Amino acid sequence: MKLASGWSTNSDPGMAAKEAFGRMSEKLGTHPHLILLHSTCAYDNTIVLKHLRSLAPAVPLQGGTTCLGVLTEEGFHGDNQFGLGLLGVCDPEGGYGAGIARQGDNPAKAAVSALSRALEQAGRPGELPVAVVITSCPGNEETTIRAIEGYLGTDVPILGGTSADNDMTGQWQQFANDSVVRDGVSVAVLFPSGNVSYAFHSGYEPTGHGGRATRVSGRVLHEIDRRPAAVVYNEWTDGLIADTLPGGGSLVPTTSFTPLGQPVGQVGGVTYHKLSYPTASLPDKGLELFAEIQQGSEVVLMKGTTASLASRAGRVAKAAIHNAPFSGSETEGALMLFCAGCMLVVRDRMDEIVSDLKGILPNKSFLCSFTLGEQGCFIGGENRHGNLMIATLFLGSNRTG
Numbered sequence: 176m177k178l179a180s181g182w183s184t185n186s187d188p189g190m191a192a193k194e195a196f197g198r199m200s201e202k203l204g205t206h207p208h209l210i211l212l213h214s215t216c217a218y219d220n221t222i223v224l225k226h227l228r229s230l231a232p233a234v235p236l237q238g239g240t241t242c243l244g245v246l247t248e249e250g251f252h253g254d255n256q257f258g259l260g261l262l263g264v265c266d267p268e269g270g271y272g273a274g275i276a277r278q279g280d281n282p283a284k285a286a287v288s289a290l291s292r293a294l295e296q297a298g299r300p301g302e303l304p305v306a307v308v309i310t311s312c313p314g315n316e317e318t319t320i321r322a323i324e325g326y327l328g329t330d331v332p333i334l335g336g337t338s339a340d341n342d343m344t345g346q347w348q349q350f351a352n353d354s355v356v357r358d359g360v361s362v363a364v365l366f367p368s369g370n371v372s373y374a375f376h377s378g379y380e381p382t383g384h385g386g387r388a389t390r391v392s393g394r395v396l397h398e399i400d401r402r403p404a405a406v407v408y409n410e411w412t413d414g415l416i417a418d419t420l421p422g423g424g425s426l427v428p429t430t431s432f433t434p435l436g437q438p439v440g441q442v443g444g445v446t447y448h449k450l451s452y453p454t455a456s457l458p459d460k461g462l463e464l465f466a467e468i469q470q471g472s473e474v475v476l477m478k479g480t481t482a483s484l485a486s487r488a489g490r491v492a493k494a495a496i497h498n499a500p501f502s503g504s505e506t507e508g509a510l511m512l513f514c515a516g517c518m519l520v521v522r523d524r525m526d527e528i529v530s531d532l533k534g535i536l537p538n539k540s541f542l543c544s545f546t547l548g549e550q551g552c553f554i555g556g557e558n559r560h561g562n563l564m565i566a567t568l569f570l571g572s573n574r575t576g
Contacts, residue, residue, distance in 0.1 A: 176264070176265065176266040176268075176269065176367060176368055176369045176507050176570060176572060177203060177204070177205075177264075177265045177266075177507055177508075178203075178262060178263065178264055178265075178507045178508025178509075178539070178540050178570060179199050179200075179202035179203035179207075179262075179263050179265075179508070179540045180198075180199060180202070180247040180248065180249075180260060180261060180262050180263075180508070180540040180541065180542050181194075181195040181196055181197065181198035181199025181200070181202070181247075181260070181261040181263070182194075182195050182198060182245060182247050182249065182252040182258070182259065182260045182261070183195040183198075183252070183258075183259055184244070184252050184253065184254035184257050184258045184259075185257070186217070186254075186255070186257045188218045188219045188220070188222040188223045188226070189222055189223075189225075189226045191214075191218065191223065191257070191259050192222075192223045192224075192226035192227050192230070192259075193226060193230070195259055195260065195261045196226075196227060196230045196231070196261065199261045199262075199263045200263070202540065203263050203265050204265075205265050206231065206234070206265070207231060207234055207263035207264055207265050208234065208235075208264055208265060208266050208267065208269065208271055209234065209235050209236075209237075209263070209264040209266070209271035209273075209363065209365075210227065210231060210234055210235070210236045210237075210261055210262070210263050210264075211236075211237055211238050211261065211262040211263075211264075211308070211363070211510055211542060212224075212227065212236055212237070212238035212259065212260075212261055212350055213238045213239065213240070213241040213245050213259065213260050213542065213544035214238075214240060214241065214245075214258070214259030214260070215240060215241060215242070215243060215244060215253070215256055215257055215258050215259065215340075215341060216240045216340040216341060216346040216347060216348060217255075217256040217257045217341065218257065218259065220240070220348055220350065220355050221355050223259065224236065224350060224352075224353055224354075224355060225353070227261075228352070228353050235271045235272050235273040235293075235296055235297070235352065235363065236273055236350065236351065236352050236353075237273040237293075237308060237310065237350065237351050237352075237361050237362070237363035238310055238349075238350045238361070238544075239310035239311075239336070239338030239347065239348060239349040239350055239361060239544075240338045240339055240340060240346070240347045240348045240349075241258075241260075241338075241339055241515075241544040241545045241546065242339040242340065242341055242515035242518065242519075242545040242546070242547070243256060243258065243341055243515075243518075243545065244258030244545070245258055245259065245260030245542060245543060245544055245545070246260075246511075246513070246525065246528065246529060246541075246542070246543035246545075247260055247540065247541060247542055247543070248529065248532070248533055248536070248539065248540055248541055249529075250525070250526070250529055251525040251526075251529070256341050260542045260543075260544070261542070262508065262510055262540065262541070262542035264367075264508075264570070266367055266368050266369075267368075268368035269365070269366055269367040269368040269369075270297045270298055270299050270366035271296075271297055271363065271364065271365060271366065272292070272293040272294060272295065272296030272297030272298070272299070272363070272364050273292075273293050273296060273351040273352055273361065273362065273363045273364075274288070274289040274290060274291065274292025274293035274294075274295075274296065274351055274352075274361070274362050275289050275292070275349060275350070275351030275352070275354045275356060275359055275360070275361040275362070276288040276289040276292070276359055276360060277356055277358055277359040278311075278312065278315060278358055278359055278360060279358075282314075282315035282318045282319060282322070282360070283318050283319070283321070283322035283325075284322075285319075285359060285360055286309075286318070286319040286322035286323055286360050286362070287322050287323070287325075287326050289351070289359070289360050289361060289362040290307070290323055290326060290327075290362045290364070291326075292351075292362075293351075293362045293363060293364040294364055296352075297364050297366060299364070299366055302366070303327055303328070303330075303331055304327070304331060304364040304365055304366055305331075305365050305366055305367055305370075305371050306331065306332050306333075306334065306364075306365045306371045306373070306568060307323060307327070307331055307332070307333045307334070307335075307362060307363070307364055307365070308334055308335050308362070308363040308365065308510065308568065309323070309333060309334070309335035309360060309361070309362050309363075309550060310335050310336060310337075310338050310349050310350070310360070310361045311335070311337055311338065311349060311359070311360040311361075312337070312338060312347060312349060312357060312358050312359060312360070313337050313338075313347070313465075313547050313548060315360075316337060316466070316548055316550060316560035317466070317467050317560050319360055319550075319560075320333055320550060320558050320559070320560060323362075323558075324558060329556070329558070330556065332371070332373050332552035332556075332558065332568075333550055333551075333552060333558040334373055334375075334510070334512070334550060334551050334552060334566050334567075334568045335512060335549075335550040335566070336512035336544055336546030336547075336548065336549055336550065336566070337546050337547040337548030337549070337550075337560075338546065338547070339515045339544075339545060339546050339547040343427075343547075345357075347547070349361040351363075365570075367570055369501070369507065369570060369571050369572045370499065370500045370501055370570070370571050370572070371568060371569065371570055371571075372495045372496065372498055372499030372500065372501070372568075372569040372571065373495060373498075373551065373552050373566070373567060373568050373569065374491045374492075374494040374495040374498065374551075374554070374566075374567050375491075375549070375551025375552055375553050375554075375559070375561075375564065375565075375566045375567075376447075376487060376490065376491045376494065376564065376565055377436070377448060377449075377450050377477070377479075377487075377561070377563060377564045377565075378479055378483045378484050378486070378487030378490070378517075378564075378565070379434065379436065379448070379450060379477040379478060379479040379483070379563070380477065380478055380479070380483075381436060381446070381448065381475045381476070381477055381478075382411070382475070382476045382477065382478050384411040384475070384476040385473060385474060385475040385476065386399040386400040386407065386473075386474055387399065387400055387471065387472070387473060387474065388468050388469065388470055388471065388472050388473075388474045389401045389470070389471070390470065391467075391468060391469070391470040393467070394451075394463065394464045394465065394466065394467055395457065395461050395462070395463055395464070396435070396451075396453075396461060396462045396464055396468055396474070397459070397461040398461075399474060403459070403460035403461065404460070404461050404462040405419070405420060405456045405457070405460040405461060405462050406420065406460055408435075408453065408462060408476070411433075411476045412430075412433050412476070415429060415430070415433065416429060416430070416453075416456055419456035420456060420460060422458055423455065423456045423457045423458040423460075424455065424456055425454070425455055426453050426454055426455055426456055426462075427452075427454050427455075427516075428516060428519070428520075430452065430453045430454075431452075431479075431516055431517070431520060431563065432478060432479045432480065432520075433476060433477065433478055433479075434450045434451060434452050434453065434477050434479075434562060434563050435450070435451045435453060435462075435464070435468065435474050435475065435476065435477065436448030436449065436450055436451075436474070436475040436476070436477040437449050437450075437451065437468050437469065437472055437473065437474060437475070438472075438473055438475065439553055439555070439557050439559060440553060440554075440555035440557060441555075442554050442555065447553055447554070447555075448475065448477065449466070449553075449559045449560075449561040449564075450466070450477060450561045450562050450563045450564055451464040451465065451466040451467070451468050451561070451562055452464065452465040452466065452516070452562035452563055464562075465547075465548060465562045466548065466560050466561050466562045467560075479563070481520060481521060481524075484517045484520055484521050485521045485524040485527055485528060486531065487565055488511065488513065488528045488531060488532055488543070488565060489528070489531030489532060489534070489535060491511075491565050491566075491567050492509065492511075492531075492532055492535045492536065492567060492569075493535055494554075495509070495567050495568075495569045496535065496569065498554065499569060499571060500571070501571030501572055502571075503535065503536070505571045505572045506536060506539055506569055506570075506571045507539065507570050507571055507572060508536075508539050508540040508541055508569075508570060509536065509539075509541040509542075509567055509568060509569045509570070510541070510542055510543075510544075510567065510568045511541060511542070511543040511544070511565065511566070511567045511568075512543070512544055512546050512549050512550075512551070512565065512566045512567070513543050513544070513545050513546070513549075513565050514545070514546060514547075514548075514549060514562065514563045514564055514565065515545040515546055515547055516547075516562075516563060517563055517565075518545045548560055548561070548562055549561055549562070549564040549565065549566045550566060551564065551566030551567075552566075
């Protein structure tokens with residue numbers, strides 16, 4: 176097994192596809208058996224896929240749009256809102272497949288349909304993949320995860336990202352093989368000849384503020400400890416959203432450093448959290464979130480800093496290797512999904528992030544996409560959708576002896 180990245184910032188979609196594929200192929204030294212593609216919505220991605228399919232006919236392809244650009248071991252690649260990246264996997268002894276479906280009014284059915292198509296393309300219907308990679312439009316990520324777990328069980332790690340655009344105007348897209356949609360879910364199934372490792376982290380720390388989610392509907396948190404959620408949150412944050420309390424209002428990017436956390440599990444006595452980003456204060460003083468919080472669950476105010484967000488890519492990579500059934504030298508490469516909102520905060524520190532990752536993955540390829548939500552598998556095996564987080568999937572060689 177071998178992985179290699181390729182990238183381009185050429186504004187012409189056909190040329191961008193050709194340049195990125197050429198860079199990937201030169202490093203790979205052969206044809207890929209899976210292509211993961213992340214590109215900005217400034218491209219006509221139908222043309223991007225058409226050119227990639229002509230360069231690699233019948234090779235499973237999966238991915239979606241990223242915010243402003245991508246990151247590889249060669250740096251950040253985004254120029255005037257154009258940028259795309261590829262991660263190619265050469266693994267003749269493995270099996271890979273991709274599928275896509277529009278969500279419509281039944282996102283669970285769409286997720287299972289896309290998964291089934293991916294398993295069929297991989298030639299492994301009825302088998303459990305080693306890992307699943309997903310890319311979806313915003314809004315139904317939890318439903319997608321539950322549907323895939325309902326089909327495969329809860330022991331298969333699910334990793335992915337919510338497709339992003341450059342300005343939150345709804346131009347995001349999802350890709351699989353030769354299809355591009357804006358309201359769907361794309362799925363890749365991985366049956367590698369080697370091993371995988373993964374990590375899911377936030378880079379935020381819990382504060383001393385917490386309570387119980389006593390009234391929730393969907394992604395709206397109405398009450399904490401039977402009091403209006405926005406009022407409680409405003410108290411916890413020392414008046415951060417006071418201006419929005421009279422009639423409601425957007426909280427983006429005001430709350431980027433102070434999301435809400437929901438405890439998921441513990442390792443070594445330390446609790447790890449799934450984050451939910453408060454995106455709006457509502458007229459009834461509820462909070463609109465970008466990820467679900469379960470009614471009756473504990474909710475904690477989290478806190479992050481620019482420094483913690485800049486360093487977390489390196490920390491999550493270390494965690495993935497620490498937990499891997501292979502060593503750093505046996506790692507072949509990685510896919511990373513990094514919150515777009517966090518990226519915008521640390522955009523002037525991209526070189527630092529690349530340097531950290533290269534120090535952990537010397538002479539290895541990786542591709543990082545910037546997403547509007549992250550799906551990952553925690554160390555305890557819990558598949559979750561969260562915000563302001565980073566998810567990563569590492570592939571490595573089989574350890575022998």
